[in-house]
Amino acid sequence: MSLKMRIFLYGLLLVLCVPFVFPTWWMITSSFKPNASIFAFDFAPSTWSLEPWRQVFTMQPFAQQYWNSAYIAVIVTLGTLVVASMAGYAFARIRFPGQNVLFLVVLTGLLIPSEVTIVPLFRMFNSLGMVDTHWPLILVPMLGPPSVLATFIMRQFFITLPGELEEAARIDGLGRPAIFRRIALPLARPALGAVAIFTFLHSWNLYLEPVVYISSQTKYTLPQALTQFTDAYQGQLWNVQLSAASMTAIPVLIVFVIAQRQFIEGLAHTGLKG
Amino acid sequence: MTLLQDRAATARSAPGRPSYWTMRRRDHLTGYLFITPALVGAVAFVFLPLVLVVWYSLHEWNVLADTFDFVGSENYRKLAEDPNVPGVLRATALFSIGLVVLNLGLALVLAVLLNQKLRGTTFFRVLFFSPVVVSLLAWTIVWGFLLQDNGGVNGLLSLFGIDGPNWLRSGGTAMVSVVVVQVFKNVGLNMVLFLAALQGVPQELYEAARTDGAGRWTVFRRITLPLISPTILLTSIITVVGSLQVFAQISVLTQGGPGTSTTVLVYYLYQQAFQFHAFGYGSTLSVLLFLIVLALTVLQWQMRKRWVFHES
Numbered sequence: 001m002s003l004k005m006r007i008f009l010y011g012l013l014l015v016l017c018v019p020f021v022f023p024t025w026w027m028i029t030s031s032f033k034p035n036a037s038i039f040a041f042d043f044a045p046s047t048w049s050l051e052p053w054r055q056v057f058t059m060q061p062f063a064q065q066y067w068n069s070a071y072i073a074v075i076v077t078l079g080t081l082v083v084a085s086m087a088g089y090a091f092a093r094i095r096f097p098g099q100n101v102l103f104l105v106v107l108t109g110l111l112i113p114s115e116v117t118i119v120p121l122f123r124m125f126n127s128l129g130m131v132d133t134h135w136p137l138i139l140v141p142m143l144g145p146p147s148v149l150a151t152f153i154m155r156q157f158f159i160t161l162p163g164e165l166e167e168a169a170r171i172d173g174l175g176r177p178a179i180f181r182r183i184a185l186p187l188a189r190p191a192l193g194a195v196a197i198f199t200f201l202h203s204w205n206l207y208l209e210p211v212v213y214i215s216s217q218t219k220y221t222l223p224q225a226l227t228q229f230t231d232a233y234q235g236q237l238w239n240v241q242l243s244a245a246s247m248t249a250i251p252v253l254i255v256f257v258i259a260q261r262q263f264i265e266g267l268a269h270t271g272l273k274g
Numbered sequence: 275m276t277l278l279q280d281r282a283a284t285a286r287s288a289p290g291r292p293s294y295w296t297m298r299r300r301d302h303l304t305g306y307l308f309i310t311p312a313l314v315g316a317v318a319f320v321f322l323p324l325v326l327v328v329w330y331s332l333h334e335w336n337v338l339a340d341t342f343d344f345v346g347s348e349n350y351r352k353l354a355e356d357p358n359v360p361g362v363l364r365a366t367a368l369f370s371i372g373l374v375v376l377n378l379g380l381a382l383v384l385a386v387l388l389n390q391k392l393r394g395t396t397f398f399r400v401l402f403f404s405p406v407v408v409s410l411l412a413w414t415i416v417w418g419f420l421l422q423d424n425g426g427v428n429g430l431l432s433l434f435g436i437d438g439p440n441w442l443r444s445g446g447t448a449m450v451s452v453v454v455v456q457v458f459k460n461v462g463l464n465m466v467l468f469l470a471a472l473q474g475v476p477q478e479l480y481e482a483a484r485t486d487g488a489g490r491w492t493v494f495r496r497i498t499l500p501l502i503s504p505t506i507l508l509t510s511i512i513t514v515v516g517s518l519q520v521f522a523q524i525s526v527l528t529q530g531g532p533g534t535s536t537t538v539l540v541y542y543l544y545q546q547a548f549q550f551h552a553f554g555y556g557s558t559l560s561v562l563l564f565l566i567v568l569a570l571t572v573l574q575w576q577m578r579k580r581w582v583f584h585e586s
Binding site for chain 1: 430
């Protein structure tokens with residue numbers, strides 16, 4: 001490749017970086033600006049103020065909301081891994097009557113976006129007294145549509161395992177549950193990783209459901225809390241909002257940079273199967 | 275001693291008599307137990323609600339007024355006559371088409387650039403992918419801030435002497451803004467899928483075309499594009515179905531406005547059901563959304579069949 005071509009390509013790549021880098025840079029720097037000069041076009045604040053970062057915690061129970069999002073995402077991820085790997089394994093490796101019909105029933109979940117069923121689900125959880133609790137945010141993703149996709153991905157993985165491994169384990173006297181736990185699951189680590197990343201991000205980003213189900217501030221999850229930083233006249237407190245957004249985005253970004261290969265391959269994999 | 279007890283005793287002591295729990299039966303039981311949670315979940319949180327939403331769509335149901343009356347096809351007539359619906363469908367189609375065209379176009383450009391033999395492509399790949407993992411709400415809020423009349427985007431434009439519009443508040447630019455914000459959020463995912471497809475194109479084909487004297491553009495159009503077309507079709511369907519579920523971006527950036535210019539179907543459904551408490555009509559809109567997604571999925575299957583034919 002000629003030098004000219006090389007310079008041209010790098011130039012093009014750098015220009016294309018702007019919409020990806022500029023927002024993050026602007027979010028972090030603006031979060032240190034006082035709200036009065038928030039719209040001043042400075043690439044770094046003229047005076048750095050920690051006040052907005054403090055206000056995030058005084059205006060809302062932000063630590064509590066952070067905890068809500070974190071614990072819900074962790075439970076949903078662990079629960080989905082258990083549910084999806086067990087069902088995926090059974091559909092792929094065990095023969096039992098009615099298997100294909102039951103698999104079709106589970107697969108219908110792939111056809112139906114959760115937005116379609118939000119009205120009946122709201123009514124269901126309302127009659128169970130679970131509105132304004134975290135139960136809908138845990139149960140629906142863990143057992144509903146995203147978990148169906150996870151089941152499908154696990155099944156596609158388990159189908160590729162060589163049958164000889166299980167035969168050998170059988171001859172050694174292992175039962176099904178032991179074969180699943182000691183042989184199939186350890187081999188499924190890449191698929192489990194992909195499902196875990198996808199499920200965690202799905203739960204972490206969930207927005208329509210919290211808006212519909214949750215009404216008390218102490219029970220908000222992060223996406224919902226982020227939109228609530230306003231002053232007494234409903235004017236947006238941009239600097240506080242951007243501080244909170246930074247706190248939401250930066251930890252995930254750090255984990256992403258450390259484990260970028262797993263993230264990119266895992267999400268591309270789940271994306272394709274979806 | 276009765277005969278029955280006697281028999282039971284012999285059965286227990288009989289050597290080698292197969293127990294009821296043969297390996298096959300035990301396997302069946304394990305299979306059923308393993309799928310139970312997923313099956314219960316699919317029935318309770320997908321299948322049943324889907325049936326219910328169709329049932330509810332036949333009712334006049336206002337939560338505030340506490341009415342729940344069977345009205346038959348009344349809600350569907352309302353849907354056909356609702357003056358907002360054409361605008362909503364138009365906004366939904368515009369958003370989906372705009373998103374697919376811009377997302378796939380940019381993803382293809384990025385993938386081709388990163389497929390060159392350049393140093394540092396890993397760095398750029400990570401960078402372009404990073405918005406995919408950034409919290410959707412954080413990303414949307416930052417762009418909402420940038421797109422304010424006196425915000426960062428217009429600040430950047432003014433460096434080049436361009437006086438930018440009030441992106442989110444004027445009819446001509448609100449939809450474009452919402453689409454573009456969504457494109458930058460997720461383009462990394464399609465970029466990675468395209469990159470994998472590009473790397474699967476055999477090098478010999480390129481070399482053969484070069485020896486035949488084909489130019490760069492011809493090679494791309496006649497060899498690369500046809501060979502990666504399955505990936506293009508697949509990503510476009512995933513992107514379209516995903517675009518029908520967009521809610522947070524609309525809710526944060528434009529609240530469906532100005533007017534109803536960015537009111538997509540999911541947002542309208544949310545407004546009707548959870549802001550105006552019309553659960554019956556909201557259910558009707560849900561059924562409409564489901565039918566659209568279903569039609570697109572069937573289309574996907576049909577197209578997949580066709581490629582398999584092509585490939586063989």
